Amino acid sequence: MPHLQFDVNKELQDEQRKVFLQYVKSVFSEIMRTGVNHIAVSLREFPKYSLTLGRAQIGDFVCFMNLDIRDGRTIKQKRELVKKYMEGVEEILGIKLNNQYVTYTGHRGNDFNLYEKSLDEWTDSDNPLG
Template sequence: MPHLQFEINKKLNKESKKKFVSFVEESFSKIMETGKDHIAVSIRELGDTNLSLGRAKNEFICLMNLDIRAGRTNKQKLKLIKTLISGVEKFFFIKKIHQYVTITNHNGLDFNFYEKSLADWVKNDDPANS
């Protein structure tokens, strides 16, 4: 059950956010070889002075925290990072060089629905529906 968090220091358009969430779900599912129904996405819109990234002076920025189940390859993670950064630029007009990503790997048991914990990741799983 990934929790993909995006902190952005600008006001965002409602339609752009909806399209972005769909893009994130589709991209994550494809790249990470898993279903979509367990993907959690948070978008936090903060004031323009509430975030900082050293090389982005007086610019809009996006900080991403991606909590995912362990087991993915470095190639998968790098592709996800590049895809999400490109998506933030496309949907929210934030330059690629003004974005920063942190990935944290968790065991499946760290992710929980009301009715169950998730298992560790295996290729092409669909944990919300199994």
């Protein structure tokens, strides 16, 4: 059950939020070859001067992504996901590519839990909830 977290220092419109959340789930499912029913997404909005990135100017809009995923994904999959997410953040949320930063954290499958069960280790084309 990936937990895909996006922190922005920008107030978004409801339509942007909806489009972005759908984009995040579908891109993850496609690139990581898994279902969508177990994907958790957090989109957090902070005041403009609450976040900054070293190469951005103070007050620029920025996006920090923390992607908690199950171990087993390839470097190629991770890089493709980074690029797609950064492109989506720019296109949907209006935040420049250079003002984005991504961190991955890998976990064993059983670190992710739903009410029904802990998840298994990732396998290609899995669908943990059927």
